[in-house]
Amino acid sequence: MSAAENQQLKQVLREHELKATTQRIALLKLLDATHEHFDAEEIYLELLKKQKNVSRATVYRSLEALAEQDLVTRLDFGDGRMRFERSKGEDEHHDHLICEECxxxxxxxxxxxxxxxxxxCEENDFTPSTHTMHIFGICSDCKKPQ
Amino acid sequence: MSAAENQQLKQVLREHELKATTQRIALLKLLDATHEHFDAEEIYLELLKKQKNVSRATVYRSLEALAEQDLVTRLDFGDGRMRFERSKGEDEHHDHLICEECxxxxxxxxxxxxxxxxxxCEENDFTPSTHTMHIFGICSDCKKPQ
DNA sequence: ACGCAAGTGCAAATAAGTCTCATTTAAATT
DNA sequence: AATTTAAATGAGACTTATTTGCACTTGCGT
Known part of the structure; x- marks a missing residue:
């Protein structure tokens, strides 16, 4: 049932001058299917689970290539590893509240x-490309129970 | 000529229940004296240069202790290492524009x-503690020369 | 189907930061 | 000023995240 999705992803990859390899397609499919912010290791393990053949190196290299083409977005929550999400359109851009507890x-x-x-940016004659706005603190769930 | 400064820093450290070691004093003095955003390694090398005896481990541990007491602030520019600056007062808080070129x-x-x-935060019933707002792009200096 | 540059897998290599443990030291106590 | 002791330090081994070298494989244009 994902044949059409595969075709579409192949298309997207080629449009960005990236070879449409099974690994990259599986990776994009994974990120498309979730709303979570996986790190490289989690992505690697998920892909393995799905019986796909991948190596960590390929996950890292694919993520780099995809990020360069803005097909995925790097998220740095400051805990020492990068997370990734499927890039949203300009209009779907969002920032993050991060619970330090959970x-x-x-x-x-x-x-x-x-x-x-x-x-x-204008005031500083600065041409912005991307930005990150992360607010750290305690979410509602974590402050209720004593 | 820094005897007075030393005394003052000792005072500050003690007020925060931290032993006023020569390493910590030297570290604070270094960060006080600069407006740059050093990473741990740079701080370590700077302290060595000044003939101070330090080890990397102490730099890391001191920075952690000082950050916990909010005497220094961690800065994460997303390039894989933490930078540090002397904490400013609440009123001196600032965010960053980061030139991807220089x-x-x-x-x-x-x-x-x-x-x-x-x-x-209010809308999300979220209690904020800190935040980071980083805008990446090209600064005025870097876009002028062709 | 063919050819080859792009991509992959594996394992070894880096990089940043953390940890262990024996030794030292700030600062409280006599 | 000497004694005590809990906290801090130094050296280096270790961990975790990521990168790299290299031989092998595979998309995909012809």
């Missing part, structure tokens, strides 16, 4: 904040 | 942005 990640988007960022 | 870091503060952050 690790949960809440996504948010605030138009006013984005506008202020552009204005700061 | 690595320059421009500090900025935008009150409206901070206000929006709090409002996002």
């Amino acid at each position: 690790g949960k990640v809440i996504e948010f988007f605030n138009l006013e904040m984005e506008a202020q960022q552009l204005s700061v | 690595g320059k870091v421009i500090e900025f503060f935008n009150l409206e942005m901070e206000a929006q952050q709090l409002s996002v």
